[in-house]
Amino acid sequence: MNENSKHVCMEEASEEELLARLDEVIAEYRDKQGALIPVLQIAQAMFGYLPESALKKISLGLNKPYSEVAGVVTFYSFFSTQPRGRHMIRVCLGTACYVRGGKQVLSAIKDKLNIDVGETTEDRIFSLEVARCFGACGLAPAIMVDNDVHQRVKPARIQAILDQYLDKNTEKNK
Amino acid sequence: MPKLTIDGIPVEVPDGTTILQAAKQVGIKIPTLCYLEEVQEIGACRVCVVEVEGARTLIASCVAPVTEGMKVHTKSKRAREARKTVVELLLSDHDGDCQICVRNEDCELQELARTLGIKEVRYEGEKSKRIIDDSTPAVVRDTSKCVLCRRCVTVCNEVQGVGGLFPQNRGFETVIGPAFCSDLDDVVCVQCGQCGAVCPVGAIVERDQIADVFSALDDPTKTVVVQTAPAIRAALGECFGLPPGTLVTGKMVTALRRLGFHAVFDTNFAADLCIMEEGTELLTRLKKKLVDGEDIALPMFTSCSPGWIKFLEHFYPDIIPNISTCKSPQQMFGAIAKTYYAKKIGKKPEDIVVVSIMPCTAKKYENQRPEMNSSGVQDVDYVLTTRELGRMIKQAGIDFVNLPDGQQDSPLGLSTGAADIFANTGGVMEAAIRTVYEIVTGCELPFDGLHVAPVEGLEGIKEASLKLEKCVPDWSFLEGATVNVAVAHGLGNARALIERVRSGEKAYHFVEIMTCPGGCIGGGGQPRFTDNSVRLARIQAIYKEDEGKQLRKSHVNPDIKKLYEEFLEHPNSEISHHLLHTHYHARTKV
Numbered sequence: 001m002n003e004n005s006k007h008v009c010m011e012e013a014s015e016e017e018l019l020a021r022l023d024e025v026i027a028e029y030r031d032k033q034g035a036l037i038p039v040l041q042i043a044q045a046m047f048g049y050l051p052e053s054a055l056k057k058i059s060l061g062l063n064k065p066y067s068e069v070a071g072v073v074t075f076y077s078f079f080s081t082q083p084r085g086r087h088m089i090r091v092c093l094g095t096a097c098y099v100r101g102g103k104q105v106l107s108a109i110k111d112k113l114n115i116d117v118g119e120t121t122e123d124r125i126f127s128l129e130v131a132r133c134f135g136a137c138g139l140a141p142a143i144m145v146d147n148d149v150h151q152r153v154k155p156a157r158i159q160a161i162l163d164q165y166l167d168k169n170t171e172k173n174k
Numbered sequence: 175m176p177k178l179t180i181d182g183i184p185v186e187v188p189d190g191t192t193i194l195q196a197a198k199q200v201g202i203k204i205p206t207l208c209y210l211e212e213v214q215e216i217g218a219c220r221v222c223v224v225e226v227e228g229a230r231t232l233i234a235s236c237v238a239p240v241t242e243g244m245k246v247h248t249k250s251k252r253a254r255e256a257r258k259t260v261v262e263l264l265l266s267d268h269d270g271d272c273q274i275c276v277r278n279e280d281c282e283l284q285e286l287a288r289t290l291g292i293k294e295v296r297y298e299g300e301k302s303k304r305i306i307d308d309s310t311p312a313v314v315r316d317t318s319k320c321v322l323c324r325r326c327v328t329v330c331n332e333v334q335g336v337g338g339l340f341p342q343n344r345g346f347e348t349v350i351g352p353a354f355c356s357d358l359d360d361v362v363c364v365q366c367g368q369c370g371a372v373c374p375v376g377a378i379v380e381r382d383q384i385a386d387v388f389s390a391l392d393d394p395t396k397t398v399v400v401q402t403a404p405a406i407r408a409a410l411g412e413c414f415g416l417p418p419g420t421l422v423t424g425k426m427v428t429a430l431r432r433l434g435f436h437a438v439f440d441t442n443f444a445a446d447l448c449i450m451e452e453g454t455e456l457l458t459r460l461k462k463k464l465v466d467g468e469d470i471a472l473p474m475f476t477s478c479s480p481g482w483i484k485f486l487e488h489f490y491p492d493i494i495p496n497i498s499t500c501k502s503p504q505q506m507f508g509a510i511a512k513t514y515y516a517k518k519i520g521k522k523p524e525d526i527v528v529v530s531i532m533p534c535t536a537k538k539y540e541n542q543r544p545e546m547n548s549s550g551v552q553d554v555d556y557v558l559t560t561r562e563l564g565r566m567i568k569q570a571g572i573d574f575v576n577l578p579d580g581q582q583d584s585p586l587g588l589s590t591g592a593a594d595i596f597a598n599t600g601g602v603m604e605a606a607i608r609t610v611y612e613i614v615t616g617c618e619l620p621f622d623g624l625h626v627a628p629v630e631g632l633e634g635i636k637e638a639s640l641k642l643e644k645c646v647p648d649w650s651f652l653e654g655a656t657v658n659v660a661v662a663h664g665l666g667n668a669r670a671l672i673e674r675v676r677s678g679e680k681a682y683h684f685v686e687i688m689t690c691p692g693g694c695i696g697g698g699g700q701p702r703f704t705d706n707s708v709r710l711a712r713i714q715a716i717y718k719e720d721e722g723k724q725l726r727k728s729h730v731n732p733d734i735k736k737l738y739e740e741f742l743e744h745p746n747s748e749i750s751h752h753l754l755h756t757h758y759h760a761r762t763k764v
Contacts, residue, residue: 056764065337066361066764070353074343081354 026061094133108155282374309359326369367535367698413564419711424579442589480540481689491760508553533697559699591720600629
């Protein structure tokens with residue numbers, strides 16, 4: 001993922017600008033084996049989600065049938081075709097996290113943000129998803145916000161965790 | 175050459191042979207479902223599992239190669255029970271309304287359940303979501319019948335190179351379908367129906383129009399005429415248990431007459447007409463290029479196959495100028511039936527109903543294209559596939575196998591052997607060469623039996639070159655010229671051939687493309703099941719039909735000559751252009 005971060009740009013770029021940048025990414029990957037998933041990952045990082053315009057461009061650019069591109073996008077829960085918030089919260093409900101209270105953590109986040117799994121807050125700051133295991137079972141329950149793993153999360157700590165991202169968010173907007 | 179035993183029977187087979195193939199050699203049939211010989215061997219469904227001594231798990235025999243000393247048990251308790259469980263699980267999520275399913279008694283899942291002796295399904299649970307997609311005129315998808323075998327995906331992607339279908343979502347939510355489970359009509363689909371032709375169940379079937387045709391026949395105000403494509407006569411018998419390659423032309427005519435059609439005509443007549451128009455178009459293009467120095471698009475590609483037309487409109491719109499402007503024989507027939515024939519019998523085009531019997535599902539789409547209304551109304555009203563005609567004959571209680579032979583009616587029923595071979599890959603090319611060669615040189619094509627052997631058969635891409643000598647004065651500019659032709663069938667091969675043309679690797683003058691493997695005899699509307707041995711049997715039957723004809727060149731068909739004298743004037747005339755030619759549109763690639 002880190003390798004892809006150079007393409008991530010959280011400043012407001014228009015969809016046209018992003019599509020032009022996507023062209024460059026496609027050109028870079030066109031002749032590589034197994035290009036589809038990395039290009040989809042980069043595109044999602046760029047747009048925040050995978051809009052139809054980007055997916056069709058990827059299909060044409062990589063010479064892959066659109067049905068196959070869609071098949072890969074719908075196979076992996078990581079990919080989303082719905083606009084996402086600035087920060088992605090993933091709550092682990094793998095076995096260890098589940099038995100150590102992952103479900104309560106999830107429900108606390110839902111209450112705080114007033115959204116359901118798969119949804120995005122109205123201000124487009126947070127999106128919420130469920131995940132299965134980040135490999136942090138020893139310190140369960142775990143959640144991920146963007147690329148940060150938060151361990152031994154308790155419902156009472158949720159607000160504090162979310163606030164960190166709200167602060168970052170406000171700073172960026174200044 | 176590994177030696178092994180299968181159920182105690184010793185067998186020696188070449189390296190790389192699968193357990194399934196080796197078992198077949200010693201007369202053991204291991205049941206399969208997702209397996210499609212030479213097309214898809216992926217071991218996905220697990221129906222073909224066998225027990226191998228020393229192996230921890232059961233093994234999918236369709237993908238596992240044999241090894242030296244292997245001891246295989248195909249009917250051990252463990253293997254039998256595993257297969258049964260696999261099929262029971264499939265049945266637990268399958269819409270099992272067999273009695274009203276169009277594939278009843280022609281269903282591989284039904285057959286499998288019977289063969290394995292399944293009497294009850296022990297698993298009850300959630301059913302996956304049912305999506306019925308009847309968005310296209312050609313085929314209907316019903317996901318509640320799908321067994322996720324992926325045969326359609328492999329055929330659509332690898333054989334046809336279209337890529338309209340792919341597994342969407344994951345696990346229990348998996349749907350085999352277009353991108354994001356949208357409708358087929360909203361994506362790139364050429365409506366060739368090869369997906370339905372390989373579907374083991376009723377998940378992809380042709381859109382059934384039998385009821386519409388019965389209604390038309392019941393309507394006393396309509397004159398209902400029928401045309402049958404060249405490929406029907408070599409395949410329809412299979413719907414009644416006759417072996418592939420049985421010619422049933424005469425029985426087919428009698429059956430159609432007994433169904434109540436007012437006139438039984440022949441698409442073959444229009445195929446002869448098509449050769450006159452397309453041959454003339456080719457010669458005109460060559461003349462414009464070579465004599466007038468005009469910038470004319472060559473090679474010229476054939477335009478008879480509507481799946482191919484839609485394919486190129488999506489993927490290769492830049493070659494539209496290269497596509498013959500000739501309509502397909504089906505559409506030429508409709509336009510002539512509703513003008514020339516209508517006038518002859520004193521009817522208005524709207525009082526005539528033209529029904530086509532086609533080996534093809536894309537024809538159900540072609541007749542609804544907005545360009546296909548040259549007579550002032552839709553030129554061809556209903557298209558039935560070979561399979562639908564088979565069902566219609568059964569519904570009417572006609573004992574097909576014991577019917578006496580009948581003969582097509584005049585004036586749109588007489589055809590030459592050149593028209594018959596339109597059914598086979600390479601046939602349009604051969605028919606065109608028979609006529610064009612004779613027009614240019616004044617002599618009959620000097621090949622054994624009038625056959626252009628290099629363009630016949632199941633090779634994916636075929637080529638031939640023809641030297642023109644002793645040309646008649648009108649065509650003297652072609653003296654000594656070598657005409658290069660190529661033939662491809664199956665759209666994957668068409669892609670490869672187009673790339674060959676584009677790269678400049680080979681310069682052709684005329685190229686025949688057929689959408690389906692084998693040509694129309696292997697069409698998406700033909701009786702199941704079609705593999706290469708069935709294709710070859712039908713191909714041979716068609717050549718037999720051709721060789722049995724007195725007239726074997728389109729330009730000697732007396733009724734075609736009469737049609738030009740009385741109505742069309744000459745090939746590529748203004749009225750021909752209005753009725754028999756068309757144009758194409760670029761479409762999106764995704």
